[in-house]
Amino acid sequence: MKRIFVLTLLALTFCSSLAFAEEAVAPTASIGLIASNIWMMVATFLVFIMHLGFASLEAGLTRSKNTVNILFKNTLIPAIGLLTYAWFGFNLMYPGTFNGFFGFAGFGLPFPTVDGGFLDLSYNEGYTYWTDFLFQGMFAATAATIVSGAVAERIKLSSFLVFSTVFVGLVYPIVGSWKWGGGWLDNMGFYDFAGSTLVHSVGGWGALIGAIMLGARKGKYVDGKIKPIPGHSMPLATIGVFLLWLGWFGFNGGSVLSADPALVSLTLVTTCIAASAGIVGAMFTTWTISGKPDLSMVLNGCLAGLVGITAGADQMGLGSAFLIGLIAGGLVVVSVIMIDKLKVDDPVGAISVHLVGGIWGTLAVGLFGQMAGAKQFGIQLVGVGAYGVTTAVAVFIIFSVIKATMGLRVSEEEEFEGLDVSEHGLEAYHLALSPAAKDSGI
Amino acid sequence: MKMVSAIIKHFRLDEVRDSLSKLGVQGMTAIEVKGFGRQKGHMEVYRGVEYEVKFLPKVKIEVAVADEKLDNVLNSILENAKTGEIGDGKIFVYNLQDVIRIRTGERGEEAI
Numbered sequence: 001m002k003r004i005f006v007l008t009l010l011a012l013t014f015c016s017s018l019a020f021a022e023e024a025v026a027p028t029a030s031i032g033l034i035a036s037n038i039w040m041m042v043a044t045f046l047v048f049i050m051h052l053g054f055a056s057l058e059a060g061l062t063r064s065k066n067t068v069n070i071l072f073k074n075t076l077i078p079a080i081g082l083l084t085y086a087w088f089g090f091n092l093m094y095p096g097t098f099n100g101f102f103g104f105a106g107f108g109l110p111f112p113t114v115d116g117g118f119l120d121l122s123y124n125e126g127y128t129y130w131t132d133f134l135f136q137g138m139f140a141a142t143a144a145t146i147v148s149g150a151v152a153e154r155i156k157l158s159s160f161l162v163f164s165t166v167f168v169g170l171v172y173p174i175v176g177s178w179k180w181g182g183g184w185l186d187n188m189g190f191y192d193f194a195g196s197t198l199v200h201s202v203g204g205w206g207a208l209i210g211a212i213m214l215g216a217r218k219g220k221y222v223d224g225k226i227k228p229i230p231g232h233s234m235p236l237a238t239i240g241v242f243l244l245w246l247g248w249f250g251f252n253g254g255s256v257l258s259a260d261p262a263l264v265s266l267t268l269v270t271t272c273i274a275a276s277a278g279i280v281g282a283m284f285t286t287w288t289i290s291g292k293p294d295l296s297m298v299l300n301g302c303l304a305g306l307v308g309i310t311a312g313a314d315q316m317g318l319g320s321a322f323l324i325g326l327i328a329g330g331l332v333v334v335s336v337i338m339i340d341k342l343k344v345d346d347p348v349g350a351i352s353v354h355l356v357g358g359i360w361g362t363l364a365v366g367l368f369g370q371m372a373g374a375k376q377f378g379i380q381l382v383g384v385g386a387y388g389v390t391t392a393v394a395v396f397i398i399f400s401v402i403k404a405t406m407g408l409r410v411s412e413e414e415e416f417e418g419l420d421v422s423e424h425g426l427e428a429y430h431l432a433l434s435p436a437a438k439d440s441g442i
Numbered sequence: 443m444k445m446v447s448a449i450i451k452h453f454r455l456d457e458v459r460d461s462l463s464k465l466g467v468q469g470m471t472a473i474e475v476k477g478f479g480r481q482k483g484h485m486e487v488y489r490g491v492e493y494e495v496k497f498l499p500k501v502k503i504e505v506a507v508a509d510e511k512l513d514n515v516l517n518s519i520l521e522n523a524k525t526g527e528i529g530d531g532k533i534f535v536y537n538l539q540d541v542i543r544i545r546t547g548e549r550g551e552e553a554i
Contacts, residue, residue, distance in 0.1 A: 228488035290487045297489060337490035349489070 024116025033121060036259040040127040040135055043254025047138040050247030051078045054145040057240025058152055059428075061231035061296060061348040065418025066153045067428035073148050073157070077164055081141025084169035089140055090133050093173035093181050100184035102174060109133055126258030135254055139199060140176075142251075144168040146203025149348035150211045154218075156410050157423045159402045167206055171394045175202060175387055190383040191371060194255035196311030196361035197387050204355025205391040207346065213399045214408055216345035218415050226340055229347070234295055241299040245275055248306045252313040267313045271306065274313075274325030278305020281329025289333065300336065300349040301329035307357035311380075312365040320368035327364075328357050359384050443538040443551060444512050446505045449475065449531040450523040455501050457522040462505065465514050468554070471504040481529035500531060506541055508551045 029037075055074035059067050081089075088107050095103025111129045112120035123129045144164040151160065176198050178185040192198050219227055231237055252271045256263045282301020287293045308328030309321055316324065335352035344351070362384050366377025402408060409415075414422035421427065450458060455472060462470065476497035483496040507515045516533060524530055543553040 226491045228491045228493045230486075230488045286490070290490050290492075292487045294487060294489060333490070340489065340491065 024114070024118070026116070026118045027114055027121045029121050033125060033127075036126040037128055037131055039259035039264065040131045040254055040257070043250035044131065044135045044138055046247045046250025047135065047142070047254065048078070048247075050138075050142055050244050050251065051145060053240045053243030053247055054142070054149070055240070056236045056243060057299070058149045058348050060233040060235070060237030060240060061149075062152050063229065063418070064232040064429055065420055065427075067232070067420060068424045068426050069157065069419035070148070070152055071428070072424060073160060073164075074145060076161060077144050077148065077168070078138075078141045080161070080165050081144060081168045082137045084165060085137040085140045085173070086133070087169075089169055089173040090136060092170070093136065093140075093176045095177060095181055098177070098181070098183070100182075100187060101178070103177060103181070103183075124257075139195065139251075140168055140172055143172045143199050143203040143206070146200065146350050146354045147206040147210050149350040150207035150346045151214055152347045153419065154214055154409055154415055155210075156407060157419070159406055159408050162402055162406070163210075163398055166398050167395070171206075171391060171398075172199075172202060175390055175394075178386070179383070185383050185386060188382065189376070189379050191315075191365050191376070191380065192311045192362060192383065193314050193365075194252045194310045196307055196358045197383055199358075200307045200310065200354040201358035201362065201384065201387055202391050204351055204353075204358050205388060206395045207350040208344070208355055209392055209395040210399060211344050211346050211351065213396070213403065216343060217347070218412060220345045221343050226343075231296065231347070237296060237299055241302050244303060245306065248275070248310075252310060256314065263314055269318070270309055270313045270316045270321035273318055273321040274305040274309030274328070275302050276305070277322045277325030278302050278308065278329035278332070281305070281326040282333050283329075285330040285333040289337065296349075297333050297336065300332045300353050303353045304328040304332035304357040304360075307354055308361035308364060311358075311361040312369050312371070315365060315369035315371055317369065320364075324361065324364045324368060328360055331356055331360055359388075443541065443554065444507050444509060445536045445538045446507055446512070446515055446519070446533060447536070448503050448505075448519050448523065448533040449477065449479075449500050450503065450519070451525065451530060452499065452501050454523045454525070455503070458503065458519055461518045461522045462515060465511065465518055467505055467507065467511070467515065469506070473502045473504070475500050475502045479529070479532065498529070506538055506554050508554060 051074060055071055058074065059070045062070055086109055088104070090109065091105035091107070092103075095105045112123050114120045119128060119130070121128065124132065127135070144167050147164070147167065148160070177183045179190055179192055179198055180186070217229060220229060221227070248271055249268055252267050253264050256267055278301045279298055282298045282304070283293055286297040305325030305328045308324045309316065312324075332349065332352045335356040336349045339346055339351055346352070363377065363380050365371055366373065366380040399408065410419060410422060459470060476499050478497055481498065483494045483498060485492050486495050487493075505515060512535070516535070519533055540549060541551070541553040542549050
């Protein structure tokens with residue numbers, strides 16, 4: 001009897017919700033929104049694949065005994081990035097109306113609805129709320145990935161994961177809100193189209209402070225001399241850079257925040273011209289300085305060109321994009337060599353690519369293109385300084401706390417053995433004599 | 443019986459193997475090795491810093507031969523591994539006490 005009652009109640013509820021649905025119809029999307037939203041989702045896929053690019057590049061430029069560790073970190077970073085961004089990062093970075101320095105719109109993802117619980121499509125003319133979240137979430141995780149390369153081969157996995165969670169969960173979105181969230185730097189007129197500063201310099205500062213605080217890998221600087229530790233796979237590094245370049249079509253192209261035909265296509269052109277010029281600039285520089293054209297430097301040059309154009313990819317003509325990329329490519333080679341001479345050990349060149357390239361790109365907005373001018377250059381400088389000081393101090397505090405509580409570095413023994421075996425108990429490459437191969441009867 | 447162990451350049455391996463096969467040599471082991479001799483190492487550059495590669499990659503081949511075939515085998519290796527440039531490698535010859543074919547248990551020259 002009781003059961004029938006419940007069923008009737010359920011049926012009634014169902015009918016009434018049906019009747020309700022008839023009144024509140026799902027909003028119809030315009031063709032423009034559909035097209036734009038598809039492009040923004042494609043851009044999201046492209047930014048997503050950059051994580052594989054970072055993973056490949058870092059694995060290639062480090063030793064084979066640390067490959068599992070690198071891949072592990074690079075698998076966890078997008079996961080941590082997306083989860084923290086969904087939990088609170090998105091609402092820290094885009095708090096709505098706020099004091100310009102710090103705002104928080106609450107936990108979770110309170111998507112906007114219209115009558116009937118349908119997603120409100122008037123959220124933006126270029127994309128839906130969900131697309132907005134996922135696109136920005138993919139961006140967030142890239143900032144933490146940048147740090148991973150600079151601290152590779154010696155940082156404790158647990159310490160790195162704690163750092164990444166705080167860095168991508170709190171530091172990135174809070175400083176990001178200053179510009180993209182409509183904060184004080186945005187009001188001042190600071191320009192950073194797709195994140196030369198907000199993503200790359202922020203990650204780059206993390207990389208610099210992290211590499212300094214950790215110290216160099218054992219055997220890198222011996223008796224005052226630099227001993228190169230060549231990466232174990234140039235093919236992997238090259239695959240990584242091409243994936244990153246591919247990803248940049250979405251990173252910059254998606255930052256138009258709509259499928260605006262003229263602006264998106266221009267952005268893709270300036271992006272590719274800068275990447276190409278970065279390669280050429282790095283080639284000439286490394287060939288001149290070292291006497292040999294170094295592939296790893298040319299790969300860094302490509303990325304530096306991309307980072308360099310990112311702040312003003314929608315503002316530049318072809319000539320400007322070319323010069324920005326060319327200079328970025330030259331700068332990155334000189335920077336890698338200088339940073340090495342200062343005995344800051346950055347196995348993959350992350351500091352040079354993302355910090356030096358990011359600062360250059362941000363300042364370039366005041367030197368080239370539609371916004372060029374002394375006033376804009378000054379504002380860009382303020383932005384670079386504000387992000388630099390804040391991020392560096394924040395990273396210093398986070399790493400100091402981790403160092404005091406759980407330690408930063410693996411032991412010397414673990415470092416010699418390799419982090420794959422000492423941290424994970426797993427090797428990246430099983431050769432014929434390894435137990436796994438033996439058991440499979442090879 | 444003798445064990446002939448030769449360090450040679452990678453790109454001469456096929457020629458050496460083919461010529462030994464023509465002499466009736468039925469088995470050989472080839473191993474990737476690294477080492478140095480008079481050629482010493484060479485310089486490489488990585489990210490702006492020059493460094494010496496102290497061990498160069500070579501191939502080591504090992505061939506067990508009956509005494510009467512030794513001269514022919516040595517001549518064949520000499521002829522085919524030689525480029526005339528520094529770093530062509532070396533041949534070592536040892537006395538070989540015994541050879542055993544695992545499948546049949548045959549011993550001595552029968553097992554070569």
